[in-house]
Structure formats: C-alpha cells, structure tokens
Amino acid sequence: MDFSSILPVTIGAILLAGLYATMSYGLALIYGVMRIVNLAHAGVIMLAAYTTLWLYTSFKLEPYLAPLIVVPLYFLLGMGMQRLIVRRIAGAAPIVSLLLLFAIWLIMQNLAYVIWTGNTQSILRPYTTRSIQIEALDLTIGWLRLGVFVAGLLTLIALQFFLSRTYLGKAIRATTQDRDSARLVGVDVEQISMIAFGIGIALSALAGSLFAMILPFNPDFGRVLMLKSFAIIVIGGLTSFVGIAAGALLLALAEEWSVGVLGLQTSLKDLVSFSALVLVLILLPNGLPALIGRMPSWRNKPTRSVSPVGSASPTGGGPK
Amino acid sequence: MALLEVRGIDVFYGEVQALWGVSFTVERGEIVTLIGSNGAGKTTTIKTVSGILTPASGTIEFDGQRIDRLPAHKVVGYGIAQIPEGRRLWPEMSVQENLELGAYAGEARGKRNETLKRVYELFPRLYERRGQAAGTMSGGEQQMCAIGRGLMSLPKLLMLDEPSLGLSPILVAEMFNIVREINSNGVTVLLVEQNVRHALELASRAYVLETGRLVLSGAAHELLNNPQVQSAYLGF
Numbered sequence A: 001m002d003f004s005s006i007l008p009v010t011i012g013a014i015l016l017a018g019l020y021a022t023m024s025y026g027l028a029l030i031y032g033v034m035r036i037v038n039l040a041h042a043g044v045i046m047l048a049a050y051t052t053l054w055l056y057t058s059f060k061l062e063p064y065l066a067p068l069i070v071v072p073l074y075f076l077l078g079m080g081m082q083r084l085i086v087r088r089i090a091g092a093a094p095i096v097s098l099l100l101l102f103a104i105w106l107i108m109q110n111l112a113y114v115i116w117t118g119n120t121q122s123i124l125r126p127y128t129t130r131s132i133q134i135e136a137l138d139l140t141i142g143w144l145r146l147g148v149f150v151a152g153l154l155t156l157i158a159l160q161f162f163l164s165r166t167y168l169g170k171a172i173r174a175t176t177q178d179r180d181s182a183r184l185v186g187v188d189v190e191q192i193s194m195i196a197f198g199i200g201i202a203l204s205a206l207a208g209s210l211f212a213m214i215l216p217f218n219p220d221f222g223r224v225l226m227l228k229s230f231a232i233i234v235i236g237g238l239t240s241f242v243g244i245a246a247g248a249l250l251l252a253l254a255e256e257w258s259v260g261v262l263g264l265q266t267s268l269k270d271l272v273s274f275s276a277l278v279l280v281l282i283l284l285p286n287g288l289p290a291l292i293g294r295m296p297s298w299r300n301k302p303t304r305s306v307s308p309v310g311s312a313s314p315t316g317g318g319p320k
Numbered sequence B: 001m002a003l004l005e006v007r008g009i010d011v012f013y014g015e016v017q018a019l020w021g022v023s024f025t026v027e028r029g030e031i032v033t034l035i036g037s038n039g040a041g042k043t044t045t046i047k048t049v050s051g052i053l054t055p056a057s058g059t060i061e062f063d064g065q066r067i068d069r070l071p072a073h074k075v076v077g078y079g080i081a082q083i084p085e086g087r088r089l090w091p092e093m094s095v096q097e098n099l100e101l102g103a104y105a106g107e108a109r110g111k112r113n114e115t116l117k118r119v120y121e122l123f124p125r126l127y128e129r130r131g132q133a134a135g136t137m138s139g140g141e142q143q144m145c146a147i148g149r150g151l152m153s154l155p156k157l158l159m160l161d162e163p164s165l166g167l168s169p170i171l172v173a174e175m176f177n178i179v180r181e182i183n184s185n186g187v188t189v190l191l192v193e194q195n196v197r198h199a200l201e202l203a204s205r206a207y208v209l210e211t212g213r214l215v216l217s218g219a220a221h222e223l224l225n226n227p228q229v230q231s232a233y234l235g236f
Ligand SMILES: Nc1ncnc2c1ncn2[C@@H]1O[C@H](COP(=O)(O)OP(=O)(O)OP(=O)(O)O)[C@@H](O)[C@H]1O
Pocket: A316, A317, A318, B013, B016, B018, B036, B037, B038, B039, B040, B041, B042, B043, B044, B045, B085
C-alpha cells in the first residue's frame, strides 16, 4: 500500500478515462443504431495508430495534428465500410455480423503485419516526455496525457451537442430508440446507419491516433483496448453517455489503483480489467444502470441518461 | 377519386402470408374504421399503407399516386401519418423532441413551430410536460404525444392503430373526441380499433377483417346493427 501515490494515480486514471470513453462511445453508437457489435473496433484503433505514424514519417505531420486528418478519413472509411459490406448483412442473425467484423479485423491485422512488420513502434517527439510540475502537490503530469484527455473530452462534448441539438443528431437518437417510429416520421434509417457507423469508426480512430502518442503499438494493438471497451459498455450501459463516462472512469481507476496504490505488478494490470468484465457480467449483467435502478431513492428521478439498452424495441415487420 | 385506394394487396412476413387480396378505399374527409379480432391483420394493413411493409402484389394509391413501392420514410412526405400500436415514442427523448421530430419530413419541417403551437393547443397536457422524457409519462399522455407527433407531419390521412389500448373508459371517450376534432379540422382518418362500438359510432364506414381477408364492409351504423358483427364484436 502506497497512500502518497493516491492523488497522482487518481489523476492519471482520470486522464486515461477520457480516451477510454472516446473509444467506447464509438462502439456504443454503432450498437445503438445498428444493433451490431463492431469487432473491427480493435483493427481501426490499430490502423489509426499506424496512420498517425505514417503521416509523421512520410509527411512530417506532427502527431498531435494527425487527428485532423485521421478523423475525417476514418469517418469516410467507416461510411464506405457500412455501405459496401456491413449493410448487406443487416437483419441477419447476430453471429453473422460478429463473424464478418471479426474477419475484417483479422484482415486489417494481417495487412498491418505485411506493411509494417510485427515490430513494436512508438512515436517519440521532443514533447513526448515533457510534463508540468505542481510543486505544492508534489505532482507531475505529462503534457501529452493531458492533451489527449482534453482532445477526447472535447470530441465527446461536441458529439453530445450534435446529437442533442441538430436534426440529424436527433434522427440518430430516434433511430436508436425506435427504428420503425423513426422511419414513420421520414428518417432514412439506412442513411442514418451509414452516418452513425462512420462516426463510430471515426471515434475509434481518434482514440487510436491519440493512444499512438502515449503508448507503443504493433499490429496486435487494439485487441486489449477493445476488450476494455467491452468492459466499459457492460459497466456503463450501451446507450448512455454518462454511463459510458462512468464506466471508463471506474475501469481506469481500478487499473491504476491496483498497480499504483495497491502495488500489483504492472503486467497484471490488464488482468484487472478483464476480471472486472467477468465480474460485472456475472453479478450485474445490465451494468450500473441496473444497480441504480435498484436503489429506490433514485428511481423517481427522470433516468434518461442511465436507461439500459432494453428501452429500444427490436425492429419488427417484414423486409423493405 | 378516393384519397386512399388499396387494391388486392397480399402481404407476407417471410414465408407466412398475413393478408390475402385486401381492397378498400378511404374518401377525403371521412372517418373509416377497420375492425377485426386479434391477429386479423389490421396492423399489417396499416403498416403496408405506411410503407413499413411492402405488398407482394396489389397496389396502393394515395391522392392519385402509387405509393406501394416506396419506403416508409418517403411515404410520410405524401401526407400519411401512422400512429403505431403501443405508441412507440422515443422513450428517452423529451415530449417536445418527440413532437418536433414528427415534422422531420418535407414541408412540415419549415412549418414546425406553427404546427407545434396547434398541437399544444389540442393537447395542453403535452405543453405542461414538454420537457419530460416521453417514456416516463402515463399511457394516456403517451398516446396524446403519439397522436401529436403524427399531426406534426401535417398529414392528409391519419392512421391510428388502437389508440384506446390500455386507457381508462374516461380517457377512451376523450380519445375518440379528439379523433373527431382532428377530423373536423379536415384530416381524413383511418381508425383501427378493438373498441368496436365506439369506433362504429364515430366512423362513417367500416371494414371487417378476419384472418387476413376482408369479410364485410358497409356504413358504420349498418354494421352496428348487423347481427354477425353484434355477436362477434359487440358481445350480444
Ligand atoms: N413481425 C411478424 N412476423 C411474423 N408474423 C407476424 C408479424 N407481425 C404479425 N404477424 C402475423 O400476422 C398476422 C396479422 O397480425 P397483425 O398484427 O396485423 O394483427 P392485428 O389485427 O393488428 O392484431 P391485434 O389486434 O392483436 O393487434 C398474425 O397472424 C400475426 O401473427
């Protein structure tokens, strides 16, 4: 036990949680609109990391500027992927989309091995190790860690604004909550699916691009992060922004505390996340929202931000 | 020319046929009711008109134009609104957001604020609750919100699928009054109801569906006195 490290470890966890939330929200958005789990998430995170590296080595683009290219690029890529591939299996059994996206991930991974080999890469710039010292609290915070946190947070806030204020954003939410009702008021749900898939992929890519600045990566990068994303959306509920932020924070805290405060070996850190996933699935299959729902004093408040996936009905009816 | 003209539609769910050669018309300004027991195909009929389902054969014309091959999101622009069975609001969105999205399509969007004001006049209750998440309202309030959402698209034809489902007798009466009021403002109504007596008293004409086929049609007051209808649907 090392209590003096509680503050810096907690701050480190909060900064990490920003990125965790960004990548998990991409998965949740796609699930919400299309009811499919994007197993290519890991591949997109990894490819975006390499794209960031490639933009630097080939064009001398500073990695912190890479998201300006990576995000729109992967948005278009995601829309193309939905249009050409994923859309074709709409309405099929869940296993079909799981296998399809799993296969896409493997293809991405193998391509990366061919193009960049399996060697571990990292992006090192003069500012990589620069940090702020806060003497009074005996605290050191890496500039980059702070930067990627702010970038992730600002993106999520902008996305929230888009979803709650614009017609298009509201159409995305409506499609998530009741697809047929959305069609009945004139929402082209095929188009919405494509846009949502693009946004989801762009978020995964943003996370990958930001992670590339602070973590080493290889073609297998993204696998562990994807499993962590699953843990987060299982904890936080799939449709709720606040739930995902809370899930990301809880997971990051559990990881960082177990190592930094409780003194667990660093190599066991990921074990903490996956144990959390297993525990939550067994003890609390509907995540935090279910727990909150069980507390009587909370029940009467409007629970818009914490309602579980079950509130949306499956798409019924025949083909069209 | 009738406002809605449905001719001989066959509709399938996968391999299973749910409608056999269903034909009916709705004239401008009318209230027409479609009755039948559970599983008769009433919802299927309405969903086919709104484009959620596509008929395997047969045609649907609205205002003189073929709409049977159009996807649902295009049909609403022609002036057809479906109020689905079981309300089907967006539960986590506010009442106002639900209503505003009702005006998503076509010209309705530009007239949104005006229409919203009229809907709030028709349902003062919704105005009081405008900020509340739709899923947390009572069944009656949700039904009003669903009707309001349909009106936001400025429909020529409003199709209601069992609006009285799960409402108390007082609310049922209120709901029928509202339908009458909407109709008197020039909106044609196609009403699906289990509450057959009320529906026949309100409508001018009626069609009876049985296991996917139309078996009876006529003036509503005649069906009200028809012994067959009385024994099957009115509990005589
Ligand atoms: N999504 C579906 N898949 C397969 N069959 C369906 C589906 N929806 C309805 N059916 C079948 O089609 C037939 C007509 O159903 P429909 O919902 O149109 O009846 P309804 O008259 O609206 O009944 P209710 O009064 O209970 O609402 C039924 O036999 C039903 O089982």
